[in-house]
Amino acid sequence: MRKSAFCFIGFFILTLSPTSYAGWEVQWIDTFDGDGVDWSSWTAQTQANYNNEVQCYTDDDYSDRRNYDVSNGTLKIIARREINSCVTLNGATKGWTSGRINTKDKREFLYGRLESRIRFHNLEAGSWPAFWMLENRIQEQPIKGDDDFVHWPNRGASEIDVWEWFSNEPDTYITNFFNTLPGSCGAEYRYHYPNGGQDVLDWHRYAVEWTEDLISFYIDDTLVVSRDMSRCSRYEEPMFALLNVAMGGNLGGAIDPNLSQVVMEVDYIAHCQISDSNSAAFCDESLPYDDAELPPTPTTPPTNDDQSPSTPEAGSNSYGLIVGLFMLFCLRRRSRFLNA
Known part of the structure; x- marks a missing residue:
């Protein structure tokens, strides 16, 4: 008995007992497989002028001097040294052109994992690339009048920096929070690259995982830092993604006089929500996706190497x-x- x-x-x-650990399901992804920026997902933020930076942001993804080059499966945001009268900044004289794109009003996210695979091509002084997020009611381009009249960094316009790198401090990158609340709403943390600034030249997955009570930052499969947000009343409404390269200014610092061009290269950017269909640690094109958000996959039958929602997990x-x-x-x- x-x-x-x-x-x-x-x-x-x-x-x-559970059959597998929770993984991720793609809600939106841009793999930059075309020959230009997908403007149905992105807006060129050409009216941005902050921090005493010296670039004029453009929407140019077509000319010989373009600031966005989509080719060979990646996006290159290119900053170029050229004196110009910036039309979108009322003719202000700027010494560089560059790119800044955001997904406001087009692709916005509440919780989940936002991930991008990025490398930077330059170590010379003066550049300031970033992958970051803003709350969607901020009064920044594009402005639709849908309650987006809030000034940074008040409620509805708070900021999270996933990866922010300064070439004048090349050995580290910053994760950071900007909001008007003290104490319990996150703080700056600097990740030290194991090999110093040289590591920024290599491909890395930078990501943030975001719930109502916890926000965690990752590089590849390494947890950088986690923040308890249970006592924070911010970051509980949709946010949008930004990718940009700034030059000079308060944080970019003095620009190398011999520098004429810098490049930030992006392999993909994706947003995922938690899924119990797999145990994936990353958020990329190999994952199942939400049919309501993404176009259907090709009809070619999956091979043994393909990952499919209907394929049993090894753990199962x-x-x-x-x-x-x-x-x-x-x-x-x-x-x-x-x-x-």
């Missing part, structure tokens, strides 16, 4: 084998007991 009770309790515990197969062996053990024990 004790053996029967053991089998019953063990089987009950096993059947309650192992779990099923364990349950089956346990049941066989119990049945054999029960048979011996009855034949005794």
Whole structure:
């Protein structure tokens, strides 16, 4: 009887055990596979003029001097040294052109994981690339009049920096929060590259995982820092993504006089929500996706190397084998007991 009770309790515990850890499902992704910026997802923020920076942001993804080059499956945001009269800043004279794009009003996110795979091409002084987020009611381009009249960094216009790198402090990058609340709403943290500034030249996945009570930052599979947001009343409404390269100014600093061009290269950017269909750690094009948000995948049948929502997880197969062996053990024990 004790053996029967053991089998019953063990089987009950096993059947309650989860078959796999929660992973991610893509809600939106841009893999930059075309020949220009997908303006249905992005807006060129040409009216941005902050921090005493010296660039004029453009929407140019077509000319010989373009600031956005989509080719070979990546986006290159290119800052170029050229004296110009910036039309979108009332003719202000600027020494550089560059790119700043955001997904405001087009692709906005509430919680989940926002991830981008990025490398930077230059270590010379003066550049300031960033991958970051803003709350969607900020009074910044594009302005639709849908309650987006809030000034930074008040409620509705707070900021989260996922990856912000300064070439004049090349060994680290910044994760940071900007809001008008003190104390319990995050803080700056600097991640030190293991090999110093040289690491920025290599591809890395930069990501933020965001819930109502916790915000965590990652580089590749390394947790950089987590922040308890349970006492923070911010970051509980949709945000949008930004990618840009600033030059000079308060944080970019003095620009190398021999520098004429810098490049930030982006392989993809994606937003995911938690899913129990897999145990993926990253948010990229290999994952299942929400049909309501993304176009259908090609009709080519998946190969053994493809990841498909209908393919059983290895963890699920192992779990099923364990349950089956346990049941066989119990049945054999029960048979011996009855034949005794």
